[in-house]
Amino acid sequence: MTTEAHAADRRRPPLIAVIVLLTAVLTVFLIAFAWPSARSAPRDVPLAVAGPAPAVAQVKTTLDQALPGGFELTAVPDRQAAVQRIEDRDAYGAIVLDGPQPEVLTASAAGPAVAQVLTQLAGRMHPDGGAKVTDVVPLPKDDPRGAGLAAGALPLVLGGIIAAAALTQLVRSGPKRMIGAVTFAVTGGLALAAVLQYWLGSFEGSYLGNAGVIVMSIAAISLTLLGLEWLLGTAGLALGGAVMMLLGNPLSGMTSAPEMLPSGWGTLGQLLPPGAAGTALRSVSFFDGAGSGRPLVVLSCWLLAGLLLCGLGALRGRRHAVPARHEARTVAA
Incomplete structure (x- = not known):
């Protein structure tokens, strides 16, 4: 073996170092892609709420108990104002309490995961079958899941x-x-x-x-x-x-x-x-x-x-x- 070949071998890192480096890179890739999904949960998701003050306070208490820190509520005068906030992208959804039955407004186009969480919460909001759910800004029919x-x-x-x-x-x-x-x-x-x-x-x-x-x-x-x-x-x-x-x-x-x-x-x-x-x-x-x-x-x-x-x-x-x-x-x- 020539002198140049010996020098090249000395410059190469040891096999164990290469294995450790590859393992570290693989671990970083796993953490980067899996960690956000594994820890996915609502955190200060902006929601609009329309209805009487006592009912709004009750909904806030219910949401805080179900998902502490999950939602940031903003009171609005009526359903139309709630829809406007959703369409302006100031809120991901809304809860309307000024009718005979609660209504949950979602916008799956803004985020299907948030819309799914709101739909699940709607089922707990009324003892007689849950709240009505309306998708104000839906995803396209050809790709309903986004x-x-x-x-x-x-x-x-x-x-x-x-x-x-x-x-x-x-x-x-x-x-x-x-x-x-x-x-x-x-x-x-x-x-x-x-x-x-x-x-x-x-x-x-x-x-x-x-x-x-x-x-x-x-x-x-x-x-x-x-x-x-x-x-x-x-x-x-x-x-x-x-x-x-x-x-x-x-x-x-x-x-x-x-x-x-x-x-x-x-x-x-x-x-x-x-x-x-x-x-x-x-x-x-x-x-x-x-x-x-x-x-x-x-x-x-x-x-x-x-x-x-x-x-x-x-x-x-x-x-x-x-x-x-x-x-x-x-x-x-």
């Missing part, structure tokens, strides 16, 4: 990661990588929106509006990762990809709702592109854009951050290129 939108979370994240990884490997020019990332975001967003809306029937509303949200999400992720790779090399790309995959995807709330995630983590998820995209998609597709302002601002900030990182990477590349050209000229002389 499976398409929930499953679409992973392609959104993978699209940005794969684009950044492929462009860094296949395209040498930094500006061309950025152009490629934006172009892919547009084509990928149009394609994903078409599949989810026209084939699976998971979306409603404006096709271009839904596609625009997906485009922003893919572009925000891919440009951010490209900028990190430009500045930090492969380590930057790996770090950014890990954040988007291990935090952004499981904390997006697209399979349930941000308020169903462990305390604080749902809020963090909404500050990352996958979570912001999920909330914006629900708002644009089912609520005529109501509640989409904040997530669109988050996506815009990530887009700007990605462009800034790419700009810094370009400046860093120029600074390194100037001394290299000067050294080459010196050697040639």
